[in-house]
Amino acid sequence: MRPQDLKYTKTHEWVKVEGDTATIGITDFAASHLSDLVYLDLPEVQDSTTAGKCFAEIESVKAVADIYAPVTGEVVAINAEAPDDLEKISRDPFGAGWLVKIKLAKTEELRDLLTVEQYEKFVEQESKK
Amino acid sequence: MHETALHDEHVRAGARMVEFGGWEMPVQYTSILEEHLAVRQRAGMFDLSHMGRYAIRGAGALAALERVCTVRVASISPRGIKYSLLCREDGGILDDILVYNGSLVTGGTDEYSVVVNAGNRKRDFDWIETACRQHGATLVDRSSDVSMIAVQGAKSVEMLERLADVDLDALAYYSLSPGIVAGESMVVSRTGYTGDDGFEMYVPTPAVKRVWSRVLDAGRPQGLVLAGLGARDSLRTEAGMPLYGHEIGLEVNPFEARLSWAVDLEKDVIGRAALAAIKERGALRRIAGFVAAGKRIPRQGSAVFSGDRRVGEVTSGTRTPLTDRNIGMAMLEASISVVGTVLHADVRGDREPIRIEKLPFYSRHRRPGAAKEEAAARAKPA
Known part of the structure; x- marks a missing residue:
């Protein structure tokens, strides 16, 4: 059920690459694990991101979580509706709940991301913990 | 980690399990x-079932409980219940508990019972047992049996x-009765x-x-x-009820905690x-x-600030789905703790405005006009 054409991270972000731009969101696993979302803080357009560094914050009734940039680059678009309509993220994390688009600075970083099979194996292990 | 007798039921119901007070408990099902x-x-x-349930038996049971409980246990009528605190010599709160004039096994009034917080089970047991020994009473741990x-x-x-x-x-608020419910005594x-x-x-554990x-x-x-500890926490916060480790603890006295x-x-x-x-001096800070x-x-x-001055800190915070507001409780300097005062809380580096509001946020016995007052207060910027 998770999209086959996306790349994933162990911190539960997804990446969709189109040309030199990557669309980023959080996975269904992250959205359901957080549940009851109350707040989302996104970067601004033109902000730069560094792979592995926190670039956004999401908060639920129970907890606050950092969202990590899967790739290095520059933010070229944000989903401005998402912070006011967090349901988008819980209901459609891979679609309407996307967060930002990043212009890739280091395409070689994409090699470090997980395939859907690798991510699913990782989530399975996480759930057993 | 300890598990209650209902652990597998929670997992089967799809609960997310977390550690709480040494117990693996459901934080939420949905x-x-x-x-x-x-x-x-x-x-x-x-x-x-993670909470501690103890019986106090013997001729000295009342005397032992009067020694450790801040309420007058002798005034609890048969099958009655009272909320009480256990305090140290310095007035710091060891725990908040319910005291039952009756048995949690039979409902009979041949023994008292107390129900204590999960995280304080061992310490409370030792504390009460010391008083029991001094007054000729016996403390029995009923927690596993x-x-x-709760159905709330x-x-x-x-x-x-x-x-x-x-x-x-017909069962009065804060009283107990033996009975058969769902086919079990x-x-x-x-x-x-x-x-x-x-x-x-x-409920006897084999039947639970x-x-x-x-x-x-x-x-x-x-x-x-089915409701988990997450909802329990947001419900009690909305009801303005203290939780050990948040509003109350060893460094807090009962007057500060209201x-x-x-x-x-x-x-x-x-x-x-x-x-x-x-009490004579007056509390210097208040919830x-x-x-x-x-x-x-x-x-x-x-941290909570009035201008640049730190005046206290948040003890609990949550979202209330009743009005979709973010609410909470804070321990603040008593002079600041006035309804309507606007302060700022440091939320992960940003100063966010908070307004002091009357507790509780929710009461099933509503004052007439309370809903209107709340609506009017919400219309004003905090």
């Missing part, structure tokens, strides 16, 4: 906000009374920690799975849901001298309720 609303509008069922389930919410009476051989509607008390009407059921599933099956058509109503100083309780001195203006929830540990 969504905290949904479970919270279900209790306010219908009813929710909670497993509370007797499990504990607006419709809890109608849901449970059909399953009971006793008139639960147990002790039921009209108590809870959500601010709504409801019951806590003390049967009771759990029978009550759930019978209540589901009327909207009964619990002076649970302190009787006309008796020889541990901590009496210190408590009398604090207050607040509403946050922003979208982020100020959480425990957030």
